Amino acid sequence: MNRNGVAIDATFAEAFPMKATRLVITAHTIEWARHAAVAATGFATSVIACGCEAGIEREMPAGQTPDGRPGIAVLIFSMSGKELAKQIERRVGQCVLTCPTTAVYAGIDEGEAVALGKNLRFFGDGWQISKMIGGKRYWRVPVMDGEFVAQESTAVVKAVGGGNLLLLARDTDSALAAAEAAVAAMKQLPNVIMPFPGGVVRSGSKVGSKYPALGASTNDAFCPSLVGLVANTELTSQTRCVMEIVIDGLTEADVGAAMRVGMEAGIALGAAGGLLRISAGNYGGKLGPFHFHLHKLMAEAGA
Amino acid sequence: MSGFTLKARVPAPLRLDLRGVTPAALAALAAGEVERVPVGHGDAFVPLAEFFHVESRADDVLVLAGDLSRCDRIGWQMDGGTLIVDGAAGDYVGAGLRAGEISVKGDAGALAACEMAGGTLRIGGSVGDFAASTLPGSMDGMRGGTLIVGGNVGVRFGDRMRRGSALVFGDAGDFLASRMVAGTIAIAGRAGAHAGYGMRRGSVVFAGPPPGASATFVPAVAGAPVFWQLLARDLAQHGGAFASLASRGIERRLGDLAAGGKGELIVVR
Numbered sequence: 256m257n258r259n260g261v262a263i264d265a266t267f268a269e270a271f272p273m274k275a276t277r278l279v280i281t282a283h284t285i286e287w288a289r290h291a292a293v294a295a296t297g298f299a300t301s302v303i304a305c306g307c308e309a310g311i312e313r314e315m316p317a318g319q320t321p322d323g324r325p326g327i328a329v330l331i332f333s334m335s336g337k338e339l340a341k342q343i344e345r346r347v348g349q350c351v352l353t354c355p356t357t358a359v360y361a362g363i364d365e366g367e368a369v370a371l372g373k374n375l376r377f378f379g380d381g382w383q384i385s386k387m388i389g390g391k392r393y394w395r396v397p398v399m400d401g402e403f404v405a406q407e408s409t410a411v412v413k414a415v416g417g418g419n420l421l422l423l424a425r426d427t428d429s430a431l432a433a434a435e436a437a438v439a440a441m442k443q444l445p446n447v448i449m450p451f452p453g454g455v456v457r458s459g460s461k462v463g464s465k466y467p468a469l470g471a472s473t474n475d476a477f478c479p480s481l482v483g484l485v486a487n488t489e490l491t492s493q494t495r496c497v498m499e500i501v502i503d504g505l506t507e508a509d510v511g512a513a514m515r516v517g518m519e520a521g522i523a524l525g526a527a528g529g530l531l532r533i534s535a536g537n538y539g540g541k542l543g544p545f546h547f548h549l550h551k552l553m554a555e556a557g558a
Numbered sequence: 559m560s561g562f563t564l565k566a567r568v569p570a571p572l573r574l575d576l577r578g579v580t581p582a583a584l585a586a587l588a589a590g591e592v593e594r595v596p597v598g599h600g601d602a603f604v605p606l607a608e609f610f611h612v613e614s615r616a617d618d619v620l621v622l623a624g625d626l627s628r629c630d631r632i633g634w635q636m637d638g639g640t641l642i643v644d645g646a647a648g649d650y651v652g653a654g655l656r657a658g659e660i661s662v663k664g665d666a667g668a669l670a671a672c673e674m675a676g677g678t679l680r681i682g683g684s685v686g687d688f689a690a691s692t693l694p695g696s697m698d699g700m701r702g703g704t705l706i707v708g709g710n711v712g713v714r715f716g717d718r719m720r721r722g723s724a725l726v727f728g729d730a731g732d733f734l735a736s737r738m739v740a741g742t743i744a745i746a747g748r749a750g751a752h753a754g755y756g757m758r759r760g761s762v763v764f765a766g767p768p769p770g771a772s773a774t775f776v777p778a779v780a781g782a783p784v785f786w787q788l789l790a791r792d793l794a795q796h797g798g799a800f801a802s803l804a805s806r807g808i809e810r811r812l813g814d815l816a817a818g819g820k821g822e823l824i825v826v827r
Binding site (some may be wrong): 540 | 787
């Protein structure tokens, strides 16, 4: 399949079940909400070493948040509900509770409840106050700028993590341009995050390593510096730079939709813009239950 | 369907105790059986039909019609369904209510909604003393659900209240929210003396005139704008004097210092 000079591989992205929640962080101004959201979703690129994958989903205007202040919705994904609960407590405790004027609410109502303000309340040293408002419990914790308000719990839902696109381009400039365009298009969609820096990862990995201690290592088939050195290289002398975009979403459809708009954004740049090929990462299809076939996504896009 | 209308035929010579006359309890019965349901009358039990005319309904609602101001314990410990009192109710209406909805079109007597734990109780008229409070000798008052009073309330409203929301569109008597443990009370009218007397925690919103000053409450230095927006937006759904709360500023008084001081009187400007 070839669109606008861009070859679309007959392959698929393989994704995994995860657990996820959405938090709504509000503050006196959108800037302070963003400070908290950026901090809370920092160092959350991959579950391999971060414990979770997290990112900003969208900004919320004042009229859409529970307290009528500007806010930011963040999504946090983890491999288990237990690990997710641990990450929520640490990240909200260190990055939202600490941030001036913020409050934090559950962004998902239906699902298994995990603690949000439930344990953080003890920071109040006995001065914390519980309020039931509209059937939801909130905690009011006295802090130096007034009160930190946090909903007692948030809901955890099943989600899909590890959707991905590999963008094979002529050079660094065109690879970055294609990746940036794809991420910008994906960010317009709800229910997804691209957890890596700027939404893009340059150190794609394969399963296994020559070192027994390591479970994953560099994706040598896509490393331009190894063309001619490794037998299974996927690259040619024309494709000298590859970027990957990893997508986590609340449902399979959300991840598929994000991959589709990402591909369309890359195709719009086309071969003239330096994007030569779009591929995806998988593990043979045996590890993850969710398979996103690139040709099928493009067929849906055309329909 | 399983609903009934019970029309008061003749006024009872003594007070009637209607505990057990709930939508769920009557749902499984035929009209003839409902007529034989025993109700307390003084120190004896008499069949319901002695004082009420029983009619089946096309829906699941239990309607009590007529002047029931001498009928006590309507909806006592009710656990679901809908009960409508098309008139006045006696004492203890909705006491111990756990789930479901009770609607009283007229006035209610004393101790309405006391120890209510869930569900919704709407009283169109006024209620007597000790509404939303404890049963005599008990430690906790209202502990859940929503109580809405269209008229005035008597003294000791919300005494020892622990949880839930109670809204009053009219005035309140003395000792509003006395010994309150937690929960939310909002009042649109004027409050009597000693509001919040001995309250430990909880929030009392005064949408109308501010309550009288008390030596055991201190003015709050810090605002609580986030909490106020959450609460005000929730109260606004009840309309009337509460509809515009979110757009109005507040002053808070913290206390009662004689009982820990974690409660607050919220005066809406």
